[in-house]
Every structure is written in structure tokens, then in C-alpha cells.
Amino acid sequence: MTSSSPAPGRLDVALDGNVVRVRIVNPARYNAMSLSMWEDLARALGEAGNREGARAVVLAGDGDRAFVSGADISEFASQRKDPGQVARYDAAVAGAMRALSACPLPVIAAIRGICMGGGMALALACDLRYCTQGSRFRMPAGRLGLGYAMEGLKRMRDTLGAARAADLFMTARTLDGQEAARIGLVQEAYAEDAFNEAVARRVGEVAGNAPLTLRAAKMALRHLAGEPSAPSAEAVDEAVRACFLSRDYQEGQQAFREKRQPVFTGS
Numbered sequence: 001m002t003s004s005s006p007a008p009g010r011l012d013v014a015l016d017g018n019v020v021r022v023r024i025v026n027p028a029r030y031n032a033m034s035l036s037m038w039e040d041l042a043r044a045l046g047e048a049g050n051r052e053g054a055r056a057v058v059l060a061g062d063g064d065r066a067f068v069s070g071a072d073i074s075e076f077a078s079q080r081k082d083p084g085q086v087a088r089y090d091a092a093v094a095g096a097m098r099a100l101s102a103c104p105l106p107v108i109a110a111i112r113g114i115c116m117g118g119g120m121a122l123a124l125a126c127d128l129r130y131c132t133q134g135s136r137f138r139m140p141a142g143r144l145g146l147g148y149a150m151e152g153l154k155r156m157r158d159t160l161g162a163a164r165a166a167d168l169f170m171t172a173r174t175l176d177g178q179e180a181a182r183i184g185l186v187q188e189a190y191a192e193d194a195f196n197e198a199v200a201r202r203v204g205e206v207a208g209n210a211p212l213t214l215r216a217a218k219m220a221l222r223h224l225a226g227e228p229s230a231p232s233a234e235a236v237d238e239a240v241r242a243c244f245l246s247r248d249y250q251e252g253q254q255a256f257r258e259k260r261q262p263v264f265t266g267s
Contacts, residue, residue, distance in 0.1 A: 009026030010026070011041060012025055019054070019207055020056070020105070022044055022058070024060070024062060026072070031062055031066045033071050039092045041096040045099035055105065055266075056108060058108050058199075059100075059126060063112075064192075065112075065113045067112060068116075069115075097122070097125040098125075101125050101227060105215075108129075111130065112192075115136065115137050117141065121152050123185075124156055129187055130188050130202060132189065132191070134192060135176065137175040141172070142172045148169070160184055210266075212246050212248060213243050216240050219235065219236045223236050246267060247265065248267065
């Protein structure tokens with residue numbers, strides 16, 4: 001399936017086996033996100049969570065120059081020039097971030113090249129992040145004079161800690177992939193020539209695990225993070241109980257006894 005939006009930029013969405021792949025396509029602007037792309041991303045994530053047989057979502061940029069360079073500043077003069085437009089734009093961005101977090105499937109960011117501003121925010125809203133060692137990360141809000149929503153700063157603080165979040169936000173300095181891995185911005189950074197194989201291995205590991213277990217864990221992490229739309233403690237407890245009542249729980253035990261890989265069905 002392909003979701004098209006007015007130029008510049010679009011999202012390409014496709015089911016690859018049991019993985020939903022969402023590709024951000026705006027190469028002329030280093031995959032910067034336009035207003036329509038923010039809105040399309042929220043819809044794409046909502047649809048991905050309901051895809052039969054889907055086990056994970058991978059978010060990536062088109063090509064190898066950029067994951068996402070940020071919001072498309074070139075359209076700010078026309079799409080973000082008065083309070084009403086600012087409110088719509090901010091709601092679209094917040095909606096995309098919340099859709100990444102709320103998607104019941106694990107969401108994995110595969111990062112090559114530039115990942116800055118809104119791109120960093122997108123990556124931080126994903127569950128897992130992998131990058132090339134040469135990737136470049138930056139939070140340049142202080143250089144642009146724009147205000148940054150508290151929800152995004154909270155996510156950065158929760159991931160990196162207050163001291164590192166303050167460093168990145170206040171200095172607007174650039175990090176490479178190796179430093180990003182060292183400070184916990186990404187889980188792992190790989191050499192360029194090993195990146196595709198390494199990420200495919202990690203995605204396969206995630207997609208091969210018990211879906212109900214991962215769903216319950218994601219719900220619990222959202223609740224513990226205090227997200228505005230996070231599941232209640234009761235909902236998390238119910239999701240955990242559902243794991244123990246599932247056929248997958250029986251399959252996991254049997255596979256362990258038989259010393260083989262389990263085959264989970266999500267039921």
C-alpha cells in the first residue's frame with residue numbers, strides 16, 4: 001500500500017512478511033516531514049496496529065543520506081504562520097508521536113544519516129532505535145527560535161536523563177552514531193556495511209517473539225512513563241493475565257522442553 005500526499009514528500013507503507021515497513025520519502029529535503037506527512041504517519045501507524053499477522057513496524061528514511069532531518073521548515077511560512085495553523089501543525093506532530101507510542105506493535109527506528117529535530121523526536125517515540133556509526137543527531141530548536149513541546153522534552157529526559165537532555169537541547173551540538181549509542185539515544189550503532197544485516201536480525205528477533213508478551217510489556221512501559229493516553233494499571237494487569245491464558249504460553253513452554261524455536265500465533 002502506498003499513502004500519497006501533496007508534494008513535497010510522502011510515506012510509503014508496505015507489509016513485508018510480518019513486518020510493516022514505513023518509509024519516509026522526501027529526498028530533496030533530507031526526508032523532512034511536511035504537515036501532510038505528520039498527519040499521514042498517525043494514520044499509517046493506526047492501520048499498522050490493526051494489520052492481521054503484523055508483528056512489528058520498522059520506520060526508516062528513504063535512501064542513506066537521512067532518516068528524518070526534522071520538520072519541513074520551508075512550509076512554515078504558509079502552514080505555520082498564525083495561531084490556528086500553529087495549533088493544527090503542533091497537533092499533527094503530537095498525533096504522530098503518540099501514534100508511534102500507542103501502536104500495539106513494537107516500533108523500530110532504522111536510522112541512517114541525518115536525524116535531527118523532529119527526526120530525533122520521531123526516533124525517541126519508537127520502542128527501539130538502531131543507527132549507523134556515521135549517523136548524525138542534533139536537536140537544533142535553540143538555533144531556530146521555536147518552542148518545543150513539553151511532551152517531547154519529557155520523552156528525551158526519560159530516555160537520556162535530565163543532564164544529557166539539557167546538554168543536547170541547550171548546546172544544539174551534533175552527535176555521531178557511536179556517541180548516540182554510548183549515551184543511550186539508540187540501542188546499538190553498526191558499521192555502514194553491516195547495518196542492513198544487523199537491523200534485519202534484530203527485527204527478526206522482535207517479530208519472532210510472543211506478540212501478547214510484547215504488547216503487555218509495551219503497555220506497562222507506557223503506563224510507567226506516565227504518558228497522557230497510557231493504559232491504566234488495570235489494563236496492564238489484564239494484558240499480563242492474557243499472556244498466561246494464551247496458547248502461545250503453552251507453545252513457549254513446550255518449545256523450551258523440546259529445545260526448539262517457538263512458533264507463536266498471537267493467541
